[in-house]
Amino acid sequence: MSEFPTKSFLILEDGTVFEGTHIGAQKEVISEIVFNTSMAGYLEVLTDPSYAGQAVCMTYPLIGNYGICKDDMESARPWIDGLIVRELSRIPSNFRSDMTIQEFLEEYGVPGIAGIDTRALTKILREKGTMNGMITTRNDYDLEEVILKLKSYATGKVVEKVTCEQKYEIKGSRSLEENGAISGSAKFDKEAYDKGIHERKPSIVKKINGLGKKVALLDFGAKENIIDSLVKRGCDVTVYPALTTAEEIIAAAPDGIMLSNGPGDPKECTSIIEELKTLYHTDIPIFAICLGHQLMALATGADTFRMKYGHRGGNHPVKDLQTGKVYISSQNHGYVVDMDKLDEKVATPAFINVNDGTNEGLSYTGKNIFTVQFHPEACSGPEDSRDLFDRFIDMMKERKKDA
Template identity: 70%
Template sequence: MKARLILEDGTIFEGKHIGADKDVISEIVFNTSMAGYTEVFTDPSYAGQAVCMTYPLIGNYGVCLDDMESERPWVDGVIVRELSHIPSNFRCDMSLQDFFEKYEIPGIAGIDTRKLVRLLREKGTMNGMITTNENITYDEIKDKLHAYTTGDVVSKVSCKEKYLLTGSKDLADNGPLSGSAVFNKEDYEASLKGDLSRREKRPAIVKELNGKGLKVALLDLGAKKNIGDSLAARGCDVTIYPSNTSAEEILGDNPDGIMLSNGPGDPKDCPGVIEEIKKLYASDTPIFAICLGHQLMALATGADTYKMKYGHRGGNHPVKDLATGRVYISSQNHGYVVDVDKLDKTVAEPAFMNVNDGTNEGLSYVGKNIFTVQFHPEACPGPQDSSYLFDRFIDMIKKGGKN
């Protein structure tokens, strides 16, 4: 079956239909990762977006359910040059085509993804429609394309009630394991019925349980599973809270530290969350924030954010630690950034910088036990270069909150 991608500037790409047979209007973004597509498609930060994968062949190793970063994929649609329909991998549970059909995700294959990415880099991120209706014209949907926004997607992807991940250590040769929420096949089937109680442990790259006995509150703004995993793997007991949880409830549970997670959409579409973060900022509890959490903390303390031309999405973005001069390769997924030109340096100081374009990648808060980063130290997919930041967070807690 034929399919088309119609962009808001009138550009039309023609290709082959993949996935579910339905039309979708979404924000079109691109990801430069060469592998890890299962993690990308199940990352809640992609809610409200259709993702173009720049690597030309996607799906060759199928879908391994253990690699899912959420209970389900959150992308609106998928755009690829070529989709492999015959995956080959001993860990494969299903093909990407079956995965897309299962979750009713439409897509298009066979288009020139290089041309699409060049267009998005030149003109900036655009909205678009993926459709199998050959009779739809640009003029018919032009207004809808221009009017589309992701809206309040944080409440959509956040957990609905709080739950606990406990830190643990396996006595086998592979060392520390996380008390994670990563699914095996039985967990996956249970999750489809709404049962999230089944959990499976998986290896974590840590040397010791340096967070044993610590209680960490994780505000789920669209959190990837590996954020909770990374803390639980270090021995922390992690309580995950829905995005609409009040600061009073979180602080009332007396956590040793607080994490603000990644998430989708425009940070300025979260005024209620920002008000609660202001209260968390005013407390003496150490805080570590990632991606959307980093942006919301900045907004809560009087800074500003703006939309990037086409964002950073992939597993190869270099970031520089301004304190040490050391550069790390990072995993990233964001379309908004903190405006350092409007940053009150008496409140927060830039801590990390993107080497490619000079945009802000992290902040250290003056006189506070708070640091935040724009990139993903938990990775999945991506390099583990900056996973040490979880240890830094734990050390900050242990030292009485001295950053």
């Protein structure tokens, strides 16, 4: 960075303009503007594929104080369009840190803005709802022209952008490096990125003795901790691109199917929904998280709607309706399943959000299928609900026992 900070602007589609300091890459971006209330875990936010098509405002006032540790990345590169913070730490204090967050943003081509009143921005988004915005260093912008661009912007079909290009396998008893997965510290191919070529593979490198349960993971933008949570429990995981046919997955005879998190409007995923209808009619145990949860609901006749400003953070309470237990959960979603349009002959609510009463999970009647809106694999984040992966393992064991 230059010695003298560059002035930067965040322009919202309602005409609000915030003036701050440029951070990250020298780049102008139009994106959907959302906020995240987590106090830590900014690297996981940066590299979570569910944020594709969005610029994220971190409500915690100081971001970057423990630097960047690439071993903690949720994918091989960041997916957010931009970062919005009150103050960016320039001198991280952490023995695991590989670089500063400024260096990370520059390396991977992510622009941002610092020094704005993030509380005021968050209040606007809460009161008026999520809206589009532009981060720019141009001070000669035409506000009316920018607003027209913002109103016409749409994230589009971002699942196809973040999914893996071809299927790959991770054996529970072998290291991920032996299975061809790239390291989280692998160099970012900026030339390929600028051409629209996006490849994302796991970066976790561990050796774990596996029990051999075969799990087919449909990658709609899967966080690595979903894969890691299955591998730690001895599963051999085959990761499939999002547009893989149900026929191919069924032919592989998996013990269970995992539907991952991912970005965007679930109703955009029309071809995926059609394939899930076929998977629903099998007796293969299915566990779905976040976008996967929404897609399975749509595939079985339910509906989803866009929330005013979504749930994004690491402190959302959800209640298990069967046990009465309340989990503190990590969440990242802007859409939710409409419980008013849920056919209880097909599925019943399994979890609700304690704050606003929205749906947080479904149990499917007469099926080995359960789905959750929140993230039981969260890292960083609460570990309250990680035993849901054990429930999935038990479902696979029971089916094998009955076979």
